[in-house]
Amino acid sequence: TTFIIANGDDVVVHSDMKVFQTGEVTDKTLPVARSGLGDPVLAAMNTGDRLESFQKAAELGIEVSRIETADDEFIMMRVVIPGYSDEPWIIGQYFRGVTISREVRRLTGSAAVGIGALIIAVLIAIWMGRRVARPLKALAKQSERVGSLALDEVEPLPRSRVQELDQVAVAFNSMVDGLKAMNTYVPRSLFAKLMRLGGKDAAGAREAELTILFTDIVGFTALSEHMSARETASYLNDHFAILVEAVESEGGTVDKFIGDGMLAFWGAPDARADHAAAAVRTARNIAAALQKVNDQAEECGQNRLCMRIGIHTGTAVVGNVGALDRWNYTVVGDTVNVTERLQTLGREVGDGDEVVILASAETVARLPAEPGKDRAGEFSLRGRSTSLEVWKLDPFCAVPDASAVLSPTAAE
Template sequence: GPDRFYMIAMVGLSIVVAAAVMAALLARRLTSSIRNLADIAAAIGRVELDELRLPRASRVRELDELARAFALSLRTIGAFATYVPRQLVRQLLAVDPADRPPSEQRELTVMFTDLSGFSRLAEHLSAEETARLLNDHFRRLTACIVAEGGTVDKFLGDAVMAFWGAPERQADHAARAIRAALAMQEAYGDDPLLRDHGLGLRIGLHTGTVLVGDIGTAERLNYTIVGDAVNVAARLVDLGHQAGGGREVVVLLSETTVHAAGAEPIVEDLGDQQMRGRFRAQRVYRLPRRPLPDADLNVSLTHLTPHP
């Protein structure tokens, strides 16, 4: 009768409503899972890994398998990111590979640093203490380099090699390198690492033409620089060991770096200096310690007055 028909209709309507609610909940859950995976993929593309969490597990088999694959990718990329400078990866990803030649001649500014006295100190430290000290040292130097848009090329023992002007072209690469050196002077101004251990930080800056790009083999490539300008920056560090005592920061610059940055008013002219392995003496300048310039990255350093 009518009552039975009404009851069947209500049951059917209840089933439809329940199915619609379940479908909406399932769609919301699927959408949330897919959005989570999309956010992770976008962050991986930007090489922003520090804040990422592993993707959530899903009761949907296909989504759960996808989440597991993303988690594996995240761990793999995180491992590689430990060994490859992230800012370099971001810069290389921003350039179409078809537009980037394997290597090219370009004028850059090269920085070398060396921790004077560290080898002697390491003889009295455990392996763990040595690693902890070096990691802290590299962290601080790298922060100064990256803040000025530089590329950390490699760590060599307790030394750091970096450069400005590639892969991103920077018309003010020399000024950026000098500001990074100034930041290092501030970071180590009265630092216990130098004071308590009798160490000294030596920094060399040179501007010149180098070959920059992918150097190596198909099995192992390095984005690096090759050329005499690299040797000159390293020789300036060697000269820096003779220019000051242990517990201080000594920054030596070549004439080309000083001129390129317009930094003549803020440096001390040391005259022509004979560097190891060089046939001719070269003009060398020293950067006195001073407060960091409060200036935009694109302006020259000539507005600064010499430090007394």
């Protein structure tokens, strides 16, 4: 109900003259004295309890009070406005207190609903976050394995109902399959070294002092004549597995397989002073492993296998060699050719030996503590104008201590 009181105590405006909120009816005509109007709320307005909690209203000059009638409770807001007549005007409104309670209950209910919705939203967000985080954690874990090139330990990522995560899982699984396929042709140890040393920069072609090792199976052509293609491939795979393990256990790099032979080198991409000793240890490890294989073959009634191994130390070009998208991390130069010639020379120097290891004087010079060496003499190798001093190493001699190695400067 809206009202205006002027001239001291005369009601000049009343919005509910037909029926008061309290139910009373009046036949009075405005203006009329407040006490004579018959509105019990206006009649008791000066006896109401002022509500001091409405500080903002009080600062604006609005008085808020609670007025009790015989049957109900009302809240009144009024403001005194001077200047329109000799006596100030009072403009105000009053309404049932129950409407306030109803609004408070409505707001309280809305607040409860809002808090409940907020809690549910937080729980859903946590659930969604964990659901999204799980595949991301799995991705991080599998990515660490990819980074360390432990491709055999990488587990495929499961598909996801979240489109973005599903796309990531599919792309990751395809990447791993591609890396596994590539790793079939690129030595894992070489790949790991290049990644650790900086990839492209480490693979740039350069000159370096290396020790090269070349192997070959004696009489494999005649042996393979009695094998099928499948048997030949299986035989070579088993043989190369022994060679690769021996090379990588000594930190070497397998360059390539040539027929039934293998080319490996030490000194790149990791620079090391003991590359000659590492190559010799590898040759003897190969000899020991071959001896075990031959003993097993002999027990099965098969022939023993013989090998020739050539080792040479010198300067060679190492790095990416090729064109366009056909690159190969390899070694080229006279040092490689000499190593191959030494391996071939084993036909003459080590004829009849199960394993013959021929090393150049350049390699032996870097092995001052080498006990199992015999000078084979000087030989003129095909393609060289000068002779080469060759040493024959005992394949089953104790491996020399790796610390007894001359640095390249001392060897010179």
